[in-house]
Amino acid sequence: MATIRDVAKHAGVSVATVSRYLNGKGYVGADTAQAVQRAITDLNYEMNAVARSLTTKQSNLIGLILPDITNPFFPELARAVEDVALTYGYTVVLCNSDENPEKEKNYIETLQKKYVAGFIVTSSQHNRDVYMELKKPMVALDRPIDASIPCVISNNRQGLKDSTRSLIQSGCKELLFVEGPNHIQSASERKQGFEEAMAEVQHVKEHHIQANFHFDESYEKVKAYLTAHPEVDGIATSSDVAALGAIRACTELGLAIPQDIQIIGFDGIQLGEMLSPPLSTVRQDIYKLGAMAARILIKQIEKEPLESLYYEVPVELVHRGTTRS
Amino acid sequence: MATIRDVAKHAGVSVATVSRYLNGKGYVGADTAQAVQRAITDLNYEMNAVARSLTTKQSNLIGLILPDITNPFFPELARAVEDVALTYGYTVVLCNSDENPEKEKNYIETLQKKYVAGFIVTSSQHNRDVYMELKKPMVALDRPIDASIPCVISNNRQGLKDSTRSLIQSGCKELLFVEGPNHIQSASERKQGFEEAMAEVQHVKEHHIQANFHFDESYEKVKAYLTAHPEVDGIATSSDVAALGAIRACTELGLAIPQDIQIIGFDGIQLGEMLSPPLSTVRQDIYKLGAMAARILIKQIEKEPLESLYYEVPVELVHRGTTRS
DNA sequence: ATTCTATGTGTAACCGGTTACACATAGTCG
DNA sequence: CGACTATGTGTAACCGGTTACACATAGAAT
Numbered sequence: 001m002a003t004i005r006d007v008a009k010h011a012g013v014s015v016a017t018v019s020r021y022l023n024g025k026g027y028v029g030a031d032t033a034q035a036v037q038r039a040i041t042d043l044n045y046e047m048n049a050v051a052r053s054l055t056t057k058q059s060n061l062i063g064l065i066l067p068d069i070t071n072p073f074f075p076e077l078a079r080a081v082e083d084v085a086l087t088y089g090y091t092v093v094l095c096n097s098d099e100n101p102e103k104e105k106n107y108i109e110t111l112q113k114k115y116v117a118g119f120i121v122t123s124s125q126h127n128r129d130v131y132m133e134l135k136k137p138m139v140a141l142d143r144p145i146d147a148s149i150p151c152v153i154s155n156n157r158q159g160l161k162d163s164t165r166s167l168i169q170s171g172c173k174e175l176l177f178v179e180g181p182n183h184i185q186s187a188s189e190r191k192q193g194f195e196e197a198m199a200e201v202q203h204v205k206e207h208h209i210q211a212n213f214h215f216d217e218s219y220e221k222v223k224a225y226l227t228a229h230p231e232v233d234g235i236a237t238s239s240d241v242a243a244l245g246a247i248r249a250c251t252e253l254g255l256a257i258p259q260d261i262q263i264i265g266f267d268g269i270q271l272g273e274m275l276s277p278p279l280s281t282v283r284q285d286i287y288k289l290g291a292m293a294a295r296i297l298i299k300q301i302e303k304e305p306l307e308s309l310y311y312e313v314p315v316e317l318v319h320r321g322t323t324r325s
Numbered sequence: 326m327a328t329i330r331d332v333a334k335h336a337g338v339s340v341a342t343v344s345r346y347l348n349g350k351g352y353v354g355a356d357t358a359q360a361v362q363r364a365i366t367d368l369n370y371e372m373n374a375v376a377r378s379l380t381t382k383q384s385n386l387i388g389l390i391l392p393d394i395t396n397p398f399f400p401e402l403a404r405a406v407e408d409v410a411l412t413y414g415y416t417v418v419l420c421n422s423d424e425n426p427e428k429e430k431n432y433i434e435t436l437q438k439k440y441v442a443g444f445i446v447t448s449s450q451h452n453r454d455v456y457m458e459l460k461k462p463m464v465a466l467d468r469p470i471d472a473s474i475p476c477v478i479s480n481n482r483q484g485l486k487d488s489t490r491s492l493i494q495s496g497c498k499e500l501l502f503v504e505g506p507n508h509i510q511s512a513s514e515r516k517q518g519f520e521e522a523m524a525e526v527q528h529v530k531e532h533h534i535q536a537n538f539h540f541d542e543s544y545e546k547v548k549a550y551l552t553a554h555p556e557v558d559g560i561a562t563s564s565d566v567a568a569l570g571a572i573r574a575c576t577e578l579g580l581a582i583p584q585d586i587q588i589i590g591f592d593g594i595q596l597g598e599m600l601s602p603p604l605s606t607v608r609q610d611i612y613k614l615g616a617m618a619a620r621i622l623i624k625q626i627e628k629e630p631l632e633s634l635y636y637e638v639p640v641e642l643v644h645r646g647t648t649r650s
Numbered sequence: 651a652t653t654c655t656a657t658g659t660g661t662a663a664c665c666g667g668t669t670a671c672a673c674a675t676a677g678t679c680g
Numbered sequence: 681c682g683a684c685t686a687t688g689t690g691t692a693a694c695c696g697g698t699t700a701c702a703c704a705t706a707g708a709a710t
Binding site: 046048051064068083 | 376
Binding site for chain 4: 651652654655658659662664671675
């Protein structure tokens with residue numbers, strides 16, 4: 001593998017000139033530029049990324065920290081991040097935090113030693129300080145960290161408001177809301193949306209349970225609740241996976257969906273469409289969320305100005321098979 | 326951030342000694358070791374990964390190349406790889422190849438410039454040579470590349486054989502096999518398994534269609550086929566996602582699952598369990614697949630001997646709601 | 651004509667590690 | 681007792697880039 005010195009020698013110039021040419025910094029005469037380019041082509045030179053990082057204290061690595069890639073919401077996000085990272089010449093490192101602040105912190109440290117260019121984080125929230133001290137470009141994805149850190153997020157409140165309203169409009173009188181973990185801001189915003197929609201009407205009874213974003217817990221809690229409260233005729237959930245749990249609970253209780261009970265999820269994971277019946281839901285533009293986060297991060301890395309610190313991407317109600325539209 | 330020279334000075338020794346101590350190579354006297362350790366603790370020294378990579382031409386990055394993290398089979402795989410990578414001190418770079426050999430090749434080159442320690446690849450096959458020339462540790466995951474390259478794979482043949490047999494045993498007389506893309510070896514092995522099972526019996530009619538591993542194509546082709554051949558009473562597919570497509574087709578045609586028609590998938594993606602009814606399938610131990618691949622890669626990186634070049638992980642028939650067991 | 655500025659290029663130090671080699675000491679063996 | 685080996689440590693070159701600074705030239709401004 002040719003080095004910059006080989007190129008310099010071959011072109012009959014100094015390494016500094018080659019370096020300037022490569023980075024487009026400083027003056028390089030037209031003839032010289034040609035000669036250098038020629039040498040580069042001849043020798044099939046490619047720059048050594050590691051050596052470069054050592055002096056510039058900057059790599060083209062992007063750290064993507066998320067709770068668990070296994071949660072169906074995240075692969076699409078990761079995919080989007082990777083796609084735009086690639087087009088800008090960055091490479092993404094995948095980090096599963098398991099909602100564990102300690103793990104999150106370790107990853108951050110490890111990556112800093114590698115001079116990562118920046119972070120995209122769906123944070124476990126507990127450790128805002130870790131991020132505040134970090135003098136690296138970063139963006140918070142799906143979950144805000146601090147007002148000073150750029151954030152890309154769906155309009156959660158509006159989404160749940162829409163889904164709740166639609167359930168009400170299609171005749172539900174006893175509405176169960178399966179909340180997410182409310183210490184996560186996006187979950188509590190969704191709850192707020194639900195409540196706002198409920199506040200608009202009378203004569204609709206409100207039921208609540210809380211579950212994490214996992215299938216099992218949702219399934220069990222919904223089943224228990226429905227057994228005790230058979231009058232429930234509509235379920236809004238805070239995630240699609242929770243909706244899947246609810247569907248299972250209803251199916252096992254012999255309830256027909258959407259005839260006896262309507263169900264609407266939240267997220268718009270791809271698998272929702274593949275279900276039979278397909279899942280009605282509030283679709284977040286997951287890909288866009290990820291793509292925007294990546295673009296905003298890269299803007300920071302490349303010192304371009306940001307228009308805003310808060311990017312909200314709209315959300316869309318999708319009626320499919322589990323609601324009576 | 327303290328450097329190795331700071332540590333050396335603080336401990337009153339030379340950098341060489343510190344380096345030896347850090348890497349456990351060469352002789353270091355007991356007293357000296359103590360002094361050095363002391364200095365390290367005092368200064369809170371952490372080694373600079375980039376500088377180290379520059380001389381050793383080796384990083385602790387692992388390249389994970391797979392077709393598309395968005396395909397539900399892969400997140401669990403990625404998760405497993407990441408988990409074991411983490412415990413051994415490696416970091417994983419996520420690369421989506423889109424089954425595009427060109428993209429795959431680019432990633433390999435980019436990562437080589439970063440001195441990656443090795444690759445785990447679910448390859449797009451077309452470019453065996455790219456890998457053969459590569460003088461890096463690597464392992465083929467789910468899809469063999471070459472007999473000389475360690476490979477971790479499920480027993481695909483046996484799996485499809487099992488699922489087909491079980492459909493036959495539960496009374497199917499007209500069996501439709503939804504094949505995958507046969508240029509992918511694991512897909513053609515599955516097909517082989519199907520055929521072996523069919524060869525064991527008479528009086529069971531065989532139907533074939535081919536689809537990629539995606540929902541839409543499977544849905545459309547199955548629907549068309551079933552419309553033309555309403556006698557089909559069982560479907561075995563080459564992937565769970567294809568099974569989802571088949572389920573949708575059947576549902577739309579008014580067929581009851583599993584009463585009118587039984588369906589069995591292949592893969593064991595987590596979402597299969599969340600369906601209602603839950604999907605019968607041949608479960609690959611996806612996590613194990615990924616974890617083994619990672620371990621085998623790391624063994625190579627750390628120059629430990631491999632017991633074998635071919636690791637087959639068993640597969641398990643899981644009867645859930647879409648078959649009459 | 652003189653000074654100033656913009657342009658163009660090279661020298662050498664530096665980033666933070668690793669390691670070949672030289673050198674020193676001390677115990678062992680014949 | 682001299683030669684040999686195992687142990688312990690330091691010097692300095694090296695990995696492959698970047699960049700501050702010095703120096704040179706030429707046209708523009710005064």
